[in-house]
Amino acid sequence: MKFIDEARIHVYAGKGGNGVAAFRREKFIPRGGPSGGDGGRGGSVWAEADRNINTLIDYRFARQYRAKHGENGRNRDQYGKGAEDIVLRMPVGTLIKDLETGELLADLARHGDRALLCKGGEGGLGNLHFKSSTNRAPRQFTKGTEGEEREFQLELRVLADVGLLGLPNAGKSTFIRAVSSARPKVADYPFTTLTPQLGVVRVGMASSFVIADIPGLIEGASEGAGLGHQFLRHLSRTRLLLHIVDIAPMDEDADPVRDAKAIVKELKKYDKTLFDKPRWLVFNKVDLDEKHDAKIAKFLKSMRWKGRWFKVAAINGQGCMEVCQQVAKFLAENPAGGSTEAAAEAAAAGRP
Numbered sequence: 545m546k547f548i549d550e551a552r553i554h555v556y557a558g559k560g561g562n563g564v565a566a567f568r569r570e571k572f573i574p575r576g577g578p579s580g581g582d583g584g585r586g587g588s589v590w591a592e593a594d595r596n597i598n599t600l601i602d603y604r605f606a607r608q609y610r611a612k613h614g615e616n617g618r619n620r621d622q623y624g625k626g627a628e629d630i631v632l633r634m635p636v637g638t639l640i641k642d643l644e645t646g647e648l649l650a651d652l653a654r655h656g657d658r659a660l661l662c663k664g665g666e667g668g669l670g671n672l673h674f675k676s677s678t679n680r681a682p683r684q685f686t687k688g689t690e691g692e693e694r695e696f697q698l699e700l701r702v703l704a705d706v707g708l709l710g711l712p713n714a715g716k717s718t719f720i721r722a723v724s725s726a727r728p729k730v731a732d733y734p735f736t737t738l739t740p741q742l743g744v745v746r747v748g749m750a751s752s753f754v755i756a757d758i759p760g761l762i763e764g765a766s767e768g769a770g771l772g773h774q775f776l777r778h779l780s781r782t783r784l785l786l787h788i789v790d791i792a793p794m795d796e797d798a799d800p801v802r803d804a805k806a807i808v809k810e811l812k813k814y815d816k817t818l819f820d821k822p823r824w825l826v827f828n829k830v831d832l833d834e835k836h837d838a839k840i841a842k843f844l845k846s847m848r849w850k851g852r853w854f855k856v857a858a859i860n861g862q863g864c865m866e867v868c869q870q871v872a873k874f875l876a877e878n879p880a881g882g883s884t885e886a887a888a889e890a891a892a893a894g895r896p
Contacts, residue, residue: 549700549740549778551603552643553632558586560665560688561614561624563673567681568620578682579621580671586664586691587611587627591640593652594633600698603634611662614688617670624667632661637703637781643695653703662692699777702740704756705875707779709811710788711803715828717741718858719788720757723868740778747872756782776814784874785823786867791839791855792832800839801846822874824852826867831857 561583568576589611609632615624634640640650640659650659666689674682708716724743741757758778779785787807789800804825812819827843830836840855852870856863 549600551600551698552607552695553603553698554608554693554695555589555662556608556610556693557588557662557664557691558611558627559613559691560584560586560667561616562687563668563670563685564617564619565671565683565685566619575680577680578671578675579619580685581617581619581621581623582670582673583617583667583688584614584624585626585667586614586688588629588660588664588691589662590629590631591638591650591652591659591661592631592633593636593638593655593657595636595655597633597635599635600638600700603632603698611664611691613691614665614667616688617668617685621670621672623670626667627664629664631658634698635700637701639699639701641697641699643697649696661696662694665689665691701781702742702756702778703754704742704778704782705753706745706755706784706786706871707782708755708757708786708788709779709807709823711790711807714788714790715858716757716788719786719826719828719856719864720755722858722861722864724755745868745871747868751872751876753872753875755786776811776818779821780815780818782821783878784871785821786826786871787823789825789827789843790829791827791836791843792829801843804843804847822851824854824867825849827853827855828858830855831860831862 563583564580566578566580568579570576589609609630611630612627614627617624634652636652636655636657638652639648640652640661641648649661650657652659668686668688671682671685674684676682708719710716720741720743723745743755743757744752745755746752756778758776787804789804790798791800793800808819825844827836827840833839836855840853843849844853854863854867854870856867858864
């Protein structure tokens with residue numbers, strides 16, 4: 545299935561049914577009085593998070609959603625039937641924004657979260673509501689109100705605890721294959737990852753976390769270069785970023801320090817909040833260079849790095865379990881939504 549993480553939809557709630565002016569007309573019951581019923585309520589449109597849905601592909605091709613109108617009132621005190629509501633099921637992690645104002649209306653962060661998109665119109669009143677001691681035969685009634693109509697921008701942000709950063713071909717997909725059951729495409733050329741990939745990492749019997757891999761970033765990504773900028777939003781919900789650095793690049797002219805600084809710069813330009821997240825360095829492909837220790841020392845000195853770092857060979861799993869154990873420990877000490885001093889210190893220690 546093609547991964548779709550953005551869509552626009554036009555939603556119409558149903559109109560309320562009209563009330564009616566009617567009078568009771570039956571044999572042997574003279575002057576039966578007003579008997580016009582109310583109109584039914586128009587259908588509303590709701591959004592609901594469903595963990596069984598993974599993308600917004602359904603909303604890319606079917607863009608208009610209309611709830612039914614309420615029925616008009618009838619004679620003999622009969623009220624019109626209210627229309628059923630429409631429930632649009634969306635992936636967990638969907639943001640819903642008003643397309644006209646840009647206002648964030650809902651964040652469907654948990655399974656079962658619901659949000660009212662458009663409210664149906666109210667039914668009109670029949671003339672039986674207007675009778676009184678001085679108005680025995682009222683002919684007044686009201687019409688139903690119009691339902692709301694709005695356009696929405698849907699944006700999916702995957703739910704993951706840890707996000708992977710790095711240049712194309714740095715080994716992010718290989719790393720996620722080494723630590724989880726996810727099987728993204730791996731090849732010896734850049735941009736093999738075209739859509740976000742999620743994997744569940746299990747550390748021991750009772751500990752696990754979700755890791756996300758997005759297409760590699762290149763310089764200018766925040767301005768639209770490459771593929772990574774399209775999916776940076778998927779890192780916004782993570783609590784920790786792992787910056788994968790290729791310590792043994794195939795290109796002899798490649799400069800890992802320059803490339804790493806470029807990625808950090810793109811993060812800051814794209815979203816300051818994302819830039820402020822804790823980041824750890826993971827030096828990959830140490831099995832391909834016997835002098836990797838010297839290169840790592842030079843890298844840390846050039847970057848003035850004071851945060852945590854690890855060295856791995858993702859192709860054979862060397863060092864990967866140690867990284868996962870430390871990540872699990874960090875996540876346990878810094879639960880989602882927490883703002884403890886320990887979390888702040890950890891965040892400060894994870895940035896250059």
